[in-house]
Amino acid sequence: WAIRHDDDRPRRIGIAEAVLCSGKTTEQAVAAAEAAFAAHGRCLMTRLSPEAFAALPEAFSSRLDYDPLSRTAVLGAWPEIHDQGSVAVATAGTADVAVALEAVRTLRFEGVASDLVTDVGVAGLWRLLSVRDRLADYPVVILVAGMEGALFSVAGGLLPGLLIAVPTSVGYGVTAAGKAALTSALGSCAPGVLTTNIDNGYGAACAALRALNA
Amino acid sequence: WAIRHDDDRPRRIGIAEAVLCSGKTTEQAVAAAEAAFAAHGRCLMTRLSPEAFAALPEAFSSRLDYDPLSRTAVLGAWPEIHDQGSVAVATAGTADVAVALEAVRTLRFEGVASDLVTDVGVAGLWRLLSVRDRLADYPVVILVAGMEGALFSVAGGLLPGLLIAVPTSVGYGVTAAGKAALTSALGSCAPGVLTTNIDNGYGAACAALRALNA
Amino acid sequence: WAIRHDDDRPRRIGIAEAVLCSGKTTEQAVAAAEAAFAAHGRCLMTRLSPEAFAALPEAFSSRLDYDPLSRTAVLGAWPEIHDQGSVAVATAGTADVAVALEAVRTLRFEGVASDLVTDVGVAGLWRLLSVRDRLADYPVVILVAGMEGALFSVAGGLLPGLLIAVPTSVGYGVTAAGKAALTSALGSCAPGVLTTNIDNGYGAACAALRALNA
Amino acid sequence: WAIRHDDDRPRRIGIAEAVLCSGKTTEQAVAAAEAAFAAHGRCLMTRLSPEAFAALPEAFSSRLDYDPLSRTAVLGAWPEIHDQGSVAVATAGTADVAVALEAVRTLRFEGVASDLVTDVGVAGLWRLLSVRDRLADYPVVILVAGMEGALFSVAGGLLPGLLIAVPTSVGYGVTAAGKAALTSALGSCAPGVLTTNIDNGYGAACAALRALNA
Amino acid sequence: WAIRHDDDRPRRIGIAEAVLCSGKTTEQAVAAAEAAFAAHGRCLMTRLSPEAFAALPEAFSSRLDYDPLSRTAVLGAWPEIHDQGSVAVATAGTADVAVALEAVRTLRFEGVASDLVTDVGVAGLWRLLSVRDRLADYPVVILVAGMEGALFSVAGGLLPGLLIAVPTSVGYGVTAAGKAALTSALGSCAPGVLTTNIDNGYGAACAALRALNA
Amino acid sequence: WAIRHDDDRPRRIGIAEAVLCSGKTTEQAVAAAEAAFAAHGRCLMTRLSPEAFAALPEAFSSRLDYDPLSRTAVLGAWPEIHDQGSVAVATAGTADVAVALEAVRTLRFEGVASDLVTDVGVAGLWRLLSVRDRLADYPVVILVAGMEGALFSVAGGLLPGLLIAVPTSVGYGVTAAGKAALTSALGSCAPGVLTTNIDNGYGAACAALRALNA
Amino acid sequence: WAIRHDDDRPRRIGIAEAVLCSGKTTEQAVAAAEAAFAAHGRCLMTRLSPEAFAALPEAFSSRLDYDPLSRTAVLGAWPEIHDQGSVAVATAGTADVAVALEAVRTLRFEGVASDLVTDVGVAGLWRLLSVRDRLADYPVVILVAGMEGALFSVAGGLLPGLLIAVPTSVGYGVTAAGKAALTSALGSCAPGVLTTNIDNGYGAACAALRALNA
Amino acid sequence: WAIRHDDDRPRRIGIAEAVLCSGKTTEQAVAAAEAAFAAHGRCLMTRLSPEAFAALPEAFSSRLDYDPLSRTAVLGAWPEIHDQGSVAVATAGTADVAVALEAVRTLRFEGVASDLVTDVGVAGLWRLLSVRDRLADYPVVILVAGMEGALFSVAGGLLPGLLIAVPTSVGYGVTAAGKAALTSALGSCAPGVLTTNIDNGYGAACAALRALNA
Numbered sequence A, B, C, D, E, F, G, H: 001w002a003i004r005h006d007d008d009r010p011r012r013i014g015i016a017e018a019v020l021c022s023g024k025t026t027e028q029a030v031a032a033a034e035a036a037f038a039a040h041g042r043c044l045m046t047r048l049s050p051e052a053f054a055a056l057p058e059a060f061s062s063r064l065d066y067d068p069l070s071r072t073a074v075l076g077a078w079p080e081i082h083d084q085g086s087v088a089v090a091t092a093g094t095a096d097v098a099v100a101l102e103a104v105r106t107l108r109f110e111g112v113a114s115d116l117v118t119d120v121g122v123a124g125l126w127r128l129l130s131v132r133d134r135l136a137d138y139p140v141v142i143l144v145a146g147m148e149g150a151l152f153s154v155a156g157g158l159l160p161g162l163l164i165a166v167p168t169s170v171g172y173g174v175t176a177a178g179k180a181a182l183t184s185a186l187g188s189c190a191p192g193v194l195t196t197n198i199d200n201g202y203g204a205a206c207a208a209l210r211a212l213n214a
């Protein structure tokens, strides 16, 4: 097998190809990351579990800035920050922070510093209301929530910016695996809430970058 | 076939058997209702569609108090009201009113007058907040919502009473048929929200009666 | 039942409450539209089927600008166009045009003229490639596709703007009801594609408005 | 990330926020529990697996009263018992006891002593009939059952109190993961049976507390 | 197209091929029935809706003994009854009678008279208990129930004979279309309950015939 | 909206674009067919229901060779037959013939005459065995079956040619809508059985054409 | 918690309560088995994995006759064989043997010796045909198959006895977890095939015992 | 249990029975392989995980040519290559290579050398376009893709040969387990794309062999 790195992607859509590590062997992940590094001088690796990180050759892993909570790694140097007032990332619970950090670090990898606001789930509505004005100032807000995902609709009625819902697999029983939060995001009674795949903080960040680049 | 009316049910659990008309032939529905009427002097018929109502023999249907929106009919006289400050019924949208009325009329059939509050969905949060104190006074609140059912969780964090969620089949796409609202009710991040089957206003009323009888 | 129109919504999020007609009785739909009209001097009605339109009182329906393909109606005067280079709407097939027009008319109701490009499904790839430069100029592109929804990923790799996928219920067998196109949108291998509920052209337009207002 | 403990919750709805440990890192779980402890002088932790318990810092875990079967822990002192004749908890099988104990301990954490009755599944109907009078005396009965959940309907026809079904994930094949028991609870032919999420003993207890507080 | 009637089937398995009418055109249904009639001198037609019956050529339909409730028709003469103490058919509700009659008439078509017992659902347990001794005498009992199908398990613990569950599509919400009753039959906590497809009274009768022939 | 007919398709893949009529308005279907006719001098229309056919303008429909069972129409002249010993089409039941004919007529539209063999379902195994040698001679066999789709596996073990399974929506209960037959085709224990979408006789024919063209 | 062993079950339905070990703690499984042993002098334990067996106290496990493939154990002495020509058990593949042995050993625990026939899947049809006469002699045949379960229908057309299908979770992709084989059993085109839950060899044996006792 | 190897299969359909190792015990896998080896002088084993390989007796495993990525092993000598210009295998990503290699090695086991082309997913469309001419020359192309499977449709519009889609379980959230890629393959808007079960590289190779043998 051979890697065909999409080195032309930044020119076409403004975002470099990241390496999705889950499903790849160690050898494949390293080869893909080196191809990206060769093209762009840096590379973002996602869904790199602590076990997969530990299995990497030391000569490679020592070159990574790895965060186990978000399971992301950066090979090469981070870029300068060129935007810091455009994107907020809000989570319903603390278990959603891992996915939120995948978004935060993906944004940061493209030079965008974001504002992370955690634990504002609607069971205690005052928490969201207390950060409402702060969030209302951002053109783009990424909302990260699992279980039944009610946060998406309540935020959807209160905030004017572009809203990107990221349903998470946090939950059990009917909310296990994120399907319940996903259907809440898709079926929201608040107008204009958009959605990514379950646990896809990376995709939410890419969408935010598209909005900022536009 | 023969009807075996459960005439002993009021003694056991305090609620008379109602006649679920969907799925029954005209002849079966009439026979079941007459058996209940014979035992208790009155009978509640549910899920009696306008078409099914029109197909009833005139001698029978003229004895009914029929409401097409809730698709319920009462054969015989309504009882006196013996309770009127215990139960509120709140809906997210106006399309949920049909199901809410099934609950209201079932309660009324057992002598309980309830307080119907409509159109308080969370997309415009001020609507729910404006009725919060009114709803917080009731020991039992029935919540009726379709689409993504975010109302259940927001109300769950604001109201102290027993909360009975009724997911409705109002919606389309992933929210068609009520599954999305149902999973939101079941997976609510607010503690102690309970749920009935989709569109089951009758069951919600029966549960409220159980709580009041206790 | 009483309508609680969310007249404060434009102030909070910049979009007026529209009337979703499916699931409402004729009486409820008219009351909701009149409440919106009273607050804002105009009103958008969605999912108003030809049958439901025909059932409206003539005195009311004669005040509507109704389009049966998109099932939308406008009560009151259309606003001036204030934006016309920001949003394109592209469809995979001609059967997807109905949903696309719901987006186009919702945008137009808020003063945004959009560019409709039809029948660019990937089975004949040259069709999409022939409009690629035209679409690449728009900050926001709404993509409307049913069946397996491959358009979302191909466009996702070619276009730099904010991409809003609208899966449609066009198809049969495993693609009936839009679930297949929806999962393709959510699981796209192209980074940063966002999604609405199935057939939700209205929601896609609202999301585009959020991006433009930001 | 920061914890936003909902310390106002007891005032609003009469129940303190518990810490759901599954999905949280050790550090997050401890921080959440300490925040609750700081606000209320005690804290309930749920879904704390033996593995997660073992991973806690010894200085913290030594302050916990931990029960591995129910996977619950209490930080701080248990309150006095203020109610002991109001709630029974009945299980279909012995494998359901773990979930039942989550309910029992949650109730006890709020000062309510409950009556646990185990192994009364309907395959041997005499077992339920032999405890029928004992259960019929309680205003609230929590029913815990997996597999096909037939207990919910049989108890629903025999007991007058408020019935809270907790479907469990006990089973295999079509009953694996609790969906079958859940649909039996939701679709029960007995009137007024209410339901929680699968395995949600905590939620059932909270609902019972709502009923008792009313 | 040509019909290939399986005229050898009675020799192999003791049951003649019946004509499943749903899905067939009028012409196909008639041709299939005539082929069976030619081979065996009589024919059973199933799932022949009143509309499909009305569309048959009068010269053909006048030769049928048609029952609209069970949607079955017999072409040719009924056989003698050769067995009448072996099979009982019991239903949970009256809406299940249509499916039960499909079983009763299929059995009768093969010369077996069965005992139909209706409306013994477990919501009023005394009903089943009052017919328990009657049903316990039969070597084969066909159980017909929709909604949540709790009857299967309760009867499974009380009756010694071969139990054949027929889940019906009677219900709504999560019990619509019979999936909930089906999973209850499959996952029954009572040992040795067997199941047919949803609404398959015909198959249940054929299985009973296999047991009797054995 | 405008049609973008893929007139280049025959050059690329050897098959002309057909018009899928379901989901299209009358006006759209006619426009699409005329565009294809303009490019190629003939056009195949699929999924044209008798109701949709009746709604066509008479001037257009009079130019069609329409078959209501397969719901296909041909505009313009049929081509010469250039192949007649390569493809057989076999059905499990007579209700599957409609889908089989869609395949037969699509093949014929491209000049391929096929051999239709009906009613060889495995419940009477001698039927399939009696045509085994006939079918074993064809390089390509299209297998059309609904219900549980056991034909696919049995034929898969007996026939050497390329096997294309077409699951049909013939059935009820768990086999309604074709999902059961589809999973049997996909999960067949016989090696190398391939599958199309449910009811997709058109697609099966196109695949056969690809194999013949190769 | 306390065990309520159903010691009356043999009198009611002729089968003793077995102990389902999955889901039970070691302590619960031992207590349940001892209660059964106390009542009947022997006990059958099912779904006792090798890991669970190894975790049992040595003093208890040394009294068991344990078979790891079927995951069954017998405490106490096996009964005499009183029937040996009535039941055959046939499997499609060798991976299905584990489930088949659960049936064989359950039958043997009740004194019935059965005839096990393995690896007769329909991909090589001669295998089933070569044992057809042998199987056709049995009044009851248990059929065990995973993947797409085509064996159920082919055997259903060839064998006259009572047929009990046991779908197994053998397979991957769409056949993983046994749903595909289950729907094939339920939707079989052969008349009178009955079904148990996935992997439920125990239930199939109990049903066979019901048929033999009748 | 006994193995009944289908040694007649090559004569009937031209492909030898392979041994599917998942679900089999070590003893069963070895016995099945030896039976095949005895009949044909060689044997292909599939889904033999590294763990299962390590558990094999050394005397047996030393005779195998094992590839851990594709989890295939060959017992005995590989045959000569007799075809090398007929089949190409293309993957969307590098994580799909494992499944592609199962196809490549199965083909090679039957003497067919194939052309493996990796990492041509549509997110970077130039990758597929750059290999288009190479792939267009093959009569059979196996397409291997996970996530949303858009590759199937794009290739379907560009390549003339027989197209065999193999959806893979590569992905997460809604694309986990391969269902999304599968529905894209089945519902492709490109005509004549055929599909195997998820991850079934073996089946795709067998289908290709059928086409080549025809």
Ligand SMILES: Nc1ncnc2c1ncn2[C@@H]1O[C@H](COP(=O)(O)O)[C@@H](O)[C@H]1O
Pocket: A016, A017, A018, A019, A020, A021, A032, A046, A047, A200, A202, A203, C189, C190, C191, H093, H094, H095, H123
């Ligand atoms: N966490 C992620 N979730 C979704 N897509 C991703 C993620 N990380 C990388 N990708 C994209 O997945 C696509 C396929 O990845 P690969 O298999 O590495 O070629 C690439 O275009 C990546 O940009």
Ligand SMILES: Nc1ncnc2c1ncn2[C@@H]1O[C@H](COP(=O)(O)O)[C@@H](O)[C@H]1O
Pocket: B016, B017, B018, B019, B020, B021, B032, B046, B047, B200, B202, B203, D189, D190, D191, E093, E094, E095, E123
């Ligand atoms: N709308 C309803 N939803 C659910 N259950 C109902 C409804 N109406 C009546 N029931 C109950 O359904 C059970 C079965 O009804 P039946 O088939 O009429 O005997 C009865 O015990 C009724 O109390």
Ligand SMILES: Nc1ncnc2c1ncn2[C@@H]1O[C@H](COP(=O)(O)O)[C@@H](O)[C@H]1O
Pocket: C093, C094, C095, C123, F016, F017, F018, F019, F020, F021, F032, F046, F047, F200, F202, F203, H189, H190, H191
């Ligand atoms: N019955 C059918 N099933 C599946 N696809 C079809 C069918 N009939 C036509 N098509 C294809 O569907 C694609 C989209 O159709 P259209 O929406 O007409 O552009 C075209 O490429 C047709 O070749």
Ligand SMILES: Nc1ncnc2c1ncn2[C@@H]1O[C@H](COP(=O)(O)O)[C@@H](O)[C@H]1O
Pocket: F189, F190, F191, G093, G094, G095, G123, H016, H017, H018, H019, H020, H021, H032, H046, H047, H200, H202, H203
């Ligand atoms: N990877 C595979 N996927 C699907 N089927 C397979 C695979 N490997 C072998 N088979 C077939 O699976 C059938 C059943 O396998 P067995 O259980 O080994 O008899 C055999 O006919 C094999 O040809």
Ligand SMILES: [Mg+2]
Pocket: A093, A094, A119, D004, D005, D006, D017
């Ligand atoms: Mg919290």
Ligand SMILES: [Mg+2]
Pocket: B093, B094, B119, C004, C005, C006, C017
């Ligand atoms: Mg409103």
Ligand SMILES: [Mg+2]
Pocket: C093, C094, C119, F004, F005, F006, F017
């Ligand atoms: Mg087209």
Ligand SMILES: [Mg+2]
Pocket: E004, E005, E006, E017, F093, F094, F119
């Ligand atoms: Mg037939």
Ligand SMILES: [Mg+2]
Pocket: B004, B005, B006, B017, E093, E094, E119
């Ligand atoms: Mg009744």
Ligand SMILES: [Mg+2]
Pocket: D093, D094, D119, G004, G005, G006, G017
């Ligand atoms: Mg027990």
Ligand SMILES: [Mg+2]
Pocket: G093, G094, G119, H004, H005, H006, H017
């Ligand atoms: Mg084999």
Ligand SMILES: [Mg+2]
Pocket: A004, A005, A006, A017, H093, H094, H119
């Ligand atoms: Mg890549």
